[in-house]
Amino acid sequence: MTKVPAILAEGVCKSYGKTHALAGLDLVVEAGSVLGALGPNGAGKTTAVRILTTLLKPDSGRVEVAGLDVVTQAAAVRERIGLAGQYAAVDELLTGYENLTLFRQLSHLSRGVAKRRARDLLERFDLVEAAGRLVKTYSGGMRRRLDLAASLILAPSILFLDEPTTGLDLRGRLTMWALIQDLARSGTTIFLTTQYLEEADHLAQQIVVIDEGRVIATGTADALKAQVGGERLELTLAPGSALDVAVEALGPYRSGEVQVDTAKRHLGVPVTHGAEHLAAIVRDLDAAQITLTDLALRRPTLDDVFLTLTGHTATEAKEVAETEERQPATRRSQ
Amino acid sequence: MNNRQFAPTERLTARSRSALYWALADAVVVAKRQIRQIPRVPDELITAMLQPIIIVLLFRYLFGGAINVPGTSYINYLMAGAFVQSAVFASANTGVGVANDLKRGLIDRFRSLPMAPSAVLTGRIFADLLRNIFVILVTWAIGLLVGFQPAGTFLAWIAASALVLLVSLVFSWLSALVGLLIPSPEAVAQAGIIWLLPFIFASSAFVPVSTMPSWLRAFSEHQPVSLMMDAVRGLLLNQPASSALWQALVWCGGMLLVLIPLDMWVYGRRTAR
Numbered sequence: 137m138t139k140v141p142a143i144l145a146e147g148v149c150k151s152y153g154k155t156h157a158l159a160g161l162d163l164v165v166e167a168g169s170v171l172g173a174l175g176p177n178g179a180g181k182t183t184a185v186r187i188l189t190t191l192l193k194p195d196s197g198r199v200e201v202a203g204l205d206v207v208t209q210a211a212a213v214r215e216r217i218g219l220a221g222q223y224a225a226v227d228e229l230l231t232g233y234e235n236l237t238l239f240r241q242l243s244h245l246s247r248g249v250a251k252r253r254a255r256d257l258l259e260r261f262d263l264v265e266a267a268g269r270l271v272k273t274y275s276g277g278m279r280r281r282l283d284l285a286a287s288l289i290l291a292p293s294i295l296f297l298d299e300p301t302t303g304l305d306l307r308g309r310l311t312m313w314a315l316i317q318d319l320a321r322s323g324t325t326i327f328l329t330t331q332y333l334e335e336a337d338h339l340a341q342q343i344v345v346i347d348e349g350r351v352i353a354t355g356t357a358d359a360l361k362a363q364v365g366g367e368r369l370e371l372t373l374a375p376g377s378a379l380d381v382a383v384e385a386l387g388p389y390r391s392g393e394v395q396v397d398t399a400k401r402h403l404g405v406p407v408t409h410g411a412e413h414l415a416a417i418v419r420d421l422d423a424a425q426i427t428l429t430d431l432a433l434r435r436p437t438l439d440d441v442f443l444t445l446t447g448h449t450a451t452e453a454k455e456v457a458e459t460e461e462r463q464p465a466t467r468r469s470q
Numbered sequence: 471m472n473n474r475q476f477a478p479t480e481r482l483t484a485r486s487r488s489a490l491y492w493a494l495a496d497a498v499v500v501a502k503r504q505i506r507q508i509p510r511v512p513d514e515l516i517t518a519m520l521q522p523i524i525i526v527l528l529f530r531y532l533f534g535g536a537i538n539v540p541g542t543s544y545i546n547y548l549m550a551g552a553f554v555q556s557a558v559f560a561s562a563n564t565g566v567g568v569a570n571d572l573k574r575g576l577i578d579r580f581r582s583l584p585m586a587p588s589a590v591l592t593g594r595i596f597a598d599l600l601r602n603i604f605v606i607l608v609t610w611a612i613g614l615l616v617g618f619q620p621a622g623t624f625l626a627w628i629a630a631s632a633l634v635l636l637v638s639l640v641f642s643w644l645s646a647l648v649g650l651l652i653p654s655p656e657a658v659a660q661a662g663i664i665w666l667l668p669f670i671f672a673s674s675a676f677v678p679v680s681t682m683p684s685w686l687r688a689f690s691e692h693q694p695v696s697l698m699m700d701a702v703r704g705l706l707l708n709q710p711a712s713s714a715l716w717q718a719l720v721w722c723g724g725m726l727l728v729l730i731p732l733d734m735w736v737y738g739r740r741t742a743r
C-alpha cells in the first residue's frame with residue numbers, strides 16, 4: 137500500500153475575470169507534517185486554502201485532500217478537515233461554549249464524545265472562564281483561539297490555518313504558536329499560510345513560497361534562509377573607534393562579505409545564529425576597544441525572501457497582483 | 471480506498487440518516503442559534519413589535535376619523551392591512567441577516583462543515599417565522615385594545631393568522647433573495663423596504679380601493695399584497711371573500727415555488743466564490 141499524501145495539488149488554476157489568483161499551483165504535503173505557505177497579500181494563499189477546503193472549485197487541475205477529490209468527494213473531505221483563519225469565523229452573539237456547541241451539532245457529532253471534547257478544547261485553549269461570555273466581548277487573541285478550537289471539534293486529521301496570527305499582538309502570536317506546535321506534535325497534518333518568514337520558520341518543517349498564484353520556491357526554513365542570506369548584524373561605531381579593527385574582531389562570526397560604510401561609520405555583517413553569539417560579539421568588540429553607538433540584529437524578512445527569489449519585494453508584488461483577500465489583512469509591523 | 475489513515479476519529483452519525491433528515495435537523499440548529507440571539511440584540515425585535523403598534527394607533531386615531539368604510543368600523547377594516555403590512559415589514563429583516571451572514575467569515579466555517587448547505591438559509595427563515603408569530607400576537611393585542619371586534623368564528627381568526635404567517639414566509643424568502651444579491655447589509659435594510667412601499671400603500675390596506683382613481687385602482691385591486699389583505703379581512707370579519715382567498719393562496723404558493731429554488735441557486739453561486 138503506497139502512502140497517500142495528506143494534501144496533493146497539481147496544476148491548480150483559478151481566475152477571477154482577468155486576475156489569475158492561482159496559475160498552476162503544485163503542492164504535496166505528507167501526512168503528519170506541517171507545510172508553511174509563505175507569501176504576501178494577493179499571492180493566492182487564501183484562494184489555495186479555499187480550494188483545498190472545498191469552499192471554492194478550481195478552474196482546472198487536480199486537488200486531493202486525504203486521498204479524496206475536493207470537487208467530487210467534497211462531503212467526505214469536509215468530515216476530515218478543519219479550517220481556521222484570519223477571519224475568526226465565530227458567532228459574536230453567542231458565547232464561546234455556544235459556538236462550539238453550534239459547530240458540534242452542525243458537524244453531526246454525537247453528543248457525549250463531542251461535549252467532552254468541547255470542554256477539553258476550552259480548557260486547553262485557556263477559555264474556560266470566558267466560555268460563558270459573548271464572543272463580542274473577547275479580545276482578538278481569544279477569538280482566534282476559539283476559532284482554532286472550533287476547527288478542532290471534529291478532531292480532524294488535516295488542519296488548514298489561513299494566516300492564524302495576522303493582526304495579533306506578540307503575546308497572542310506566541311500563544312497561537314504553542315497551540316499549533318502541540319497539534320503538530322500530536323500528528324495532525326497542518327497546512328499553514330503566513331506572511332511572516334519567522335512564523336513559517338518556527339512552525340513548519342517545509343516551506344513553499346507563493347507568488348502570483350504559483351510556488352516559486354520550496355524547501356526547509358534553513359535552506360530558504362541560506363538562500364536569502366540569513367541574518368545581518370548592523371553596527372555603527374563611535375568616533376575614535378577604528379573600522380578595520382572592528383571588522384577584524386568580527387571575523388569569527390561573519391558568514392559573508394562585510395559591508396563597510398566609512399562615511400556613516402557603519403558595518404553590515406552577515407551572520408548565522410546571531411542571537412546566540414551576540415553577547416560574545418559585544419565582549420570581543422569591547423576587548424578590541426571599539427565603542428558602538430548602535431547595534432542591531434536584523435532577521436531576513438519576507439521582503440528579503442522575495443527580493444532574492446523574484447527581484448521584487450513583497451510589497452511590490454501586492455501591487456502587481458490584484459488582492460484576492462476579501463479584506464485587507466493587518467499590515468506587518470517588524 | 472487507501473485513505474483509512476485520514477478517517478474521521480469517530481463515526482459521524484450522518485451515514486445512518488437521510489439527507490432530508492439532516493437538512494431539517496441542521497435548519498433547526500441554525501434557527502436555535504438565531505433565536506438565542508434575539509434577546510442579545512433586542513432592538514430588532516422591539517422595532518418589529520413597535521411597527522404594528524404605531525401603524526394601528528396612527529391610522530385608528532389620526533386618519534380613522536376621515537376615512538369612511540362601508541359596512542363596518544374603520545378599525546375593523548384596518549386590521550387586515552395592519553397584519554399583512556407588519557408581517558411584510560418584519561420579514562424584510564431576513565435579508566439583512568442573510569447579508570450579515572455572508573459578510574462575516576462564519577459562512578466559510580459553515581461551508582467547511584459536513585452540514586446541509588441549505589440549512590444556513592432555511593434555518594434563518596424558520597427562526598424569522600417564529601419571530602413573526604410574536605409580531606402577529608402583538609398586532610392582535612394592540613388591535614383588540616383599541617376596539618377591534620372580529621366577526622365570525624375563532625377558527626376563522628386562526629386561519630387568518632396562519633395566512634398572515636404564510637405571507638411573512640413568502641416575503642422572508644423574497645427578502646433573503648435581496649440579501650443574497652446586495653452585498654452590504656445596510657443597503658439591504660434600505661432597499662429591502664423601499665420597493666415594498668407601493669405594494670403596501672397602493673392596496674386595500676388603509677382605504678377601500680373604490681376611493682382610488684381608476685388607473686391606480688386597477689393595480690391596487692389585483693396586486694398580490696391587496697389580495698392577501700382582502701383574504702385576511704374576509705376571514706377576520708366573516709365576509710365572503712373566497713375568490714381573494716383562493717387567489718392569495720395561489721400567489722403565496724406560486725411565489726414560494728419560484729423563490730425557494732431561486733434563493734438556493736443564488737446562495738450557491740454567491741458563496742462559491
